[in-house]
Amino acid sequence: MLDLAWSVDELARTRLAFSPLWEIVASVRVLARPGEHALHLPWVRQASAALADAGIDVAPLADLVAGRSVPRFLAPAPSSPVPQLADELADLRDVSPRTVRREIESMDPTRPVSLTRLHRDPEAGLDRLAGLMERYWAVALAPAWPRMRALLEGDVLHRSRLLAAGAVEDLFHDLGPAVHWAEGALTVAQRRIPATGAPHGRGLVLVPSVFVWPRVVSRTHAGWQPVLRYPARGIAGLWETGGTTSSPALRGVLGRSRSALLTSLATPADAGDLARRTGLKPCVVVKHLQLLQAAGLVTVADDGVCSRTLAAEALVTAGAD
Structure with a gap:
């Protein structure tokens, strides 16, 4: 469970952003389990056909994100409100080999054999992975990106207005049934998420997402600003x-x-x-x-x-x- 006590300082440091890199990661998980994401079936049909026609095998990426949680180096908090995919992929290529190995070794369930090559040589493996993501983006997501981006920007605009007005309760009330705001405390009811109840002075990064639907995903790590990814407002009409x-x-x-x-x-x-x-x-x-x-x-x-x-x-x- 994510449990954050709130303060004026926390509110001042809270920000909104979205991430093309995260949409790649989350969409690959949708392709692997389309039955859990019925809302996205129109996109799944189009993207699957386009990837097959282009001869793009997403298995190396799918194996990496198939666990109960995504490796942290694939899902960093966005560094700017509207990051560019090229910049996010450049950061991915610069992830330290030690970090890659540690994240792969801690996968749950245990890492598949297909990731042995990445574990053995993370630097070359990350370059291959980033190249695969670029090809995947061009075929599966770029055609839909104007529509997706409009949805994400609309959510950021809406919640930025609420944040500026100090309407914190309205900011969180429609993020999902797992998200609760009451008496200055934000609670996200999720298993395997450590609770951090004291104010930490870093606020929160709110990340609207297309392919995270129907869930919310929170992430907290010592020394890092907490992240909450949630389905963007108006997602039902996207396709x-x-x-x-x-x-x-x-x-x-x-x-x-x-x-x-x-x-x-x-x-x-x-x-x-x-x-x-x-x-x-x-x-x-x-x-x-x-x-x-x-x-x-x-x-x-x-x-x-x-x-x-x-x-x-x-x-x-x-x-x-």
Whole structure:
């Protein structure tokens, strides 16, 4: 169990970030056990076919992440809010051989024979592993990354607003049934996680994730900032294509097209994604987004990704109720 007492200092040091490297690791676990991750089956079918066509064997990586916990050198806390995969892979290549061997030797269950080569020569093995991850990313995740990134950025934006407003209870209440906040203490009910109840002055790294669903994953180690990985907000609509249904009340106020766009923005998206989700023509989507933005219901980032504002969140929620 992760059990963190809170303080003003803890809150000030808490930060949000996401990690492409972690999404590689977590997605490989999804491919190995797709039955446990039914939400991601549309992606599993596409990625499996693409990997087979490209002749990419993910077994060396799958064997490494198949245990009850992922080796720490494959799942470091993100060092920046939006890290680049190239930088994360460069850090992976620089992991010390001693660390690699220690993590492999402590795997539970015992490491498979396939990892003997990595254990014997970690430096060369990490270079091969990073190269495999680059190829895997290009084939299995890069096509879906704009959609995934929009979802992750939307979660970071939403929780950053809550954190800035000091709404700590709201920050944690929807992360999952295992996560509880009460009377200044955060508890994550997980087996094999040591409890650390005293304030430690390092805050917490909150990491929204696509492929961690349906679980949350926490990690604490002496001397390191605790990490909590959780399913990103709006994950249920990530792989949807077309057919967004808005509430009758919302349609009565905004009209069918604009209400459909706001409803589909449960997860942030650009105009192209919204056209696919709603079935509207791209030119119609752009026109209505401009109107929604002018009304203060939608924000548009520099890269074209749209998100609902807090006013729009309240409007959609009220309509659904």
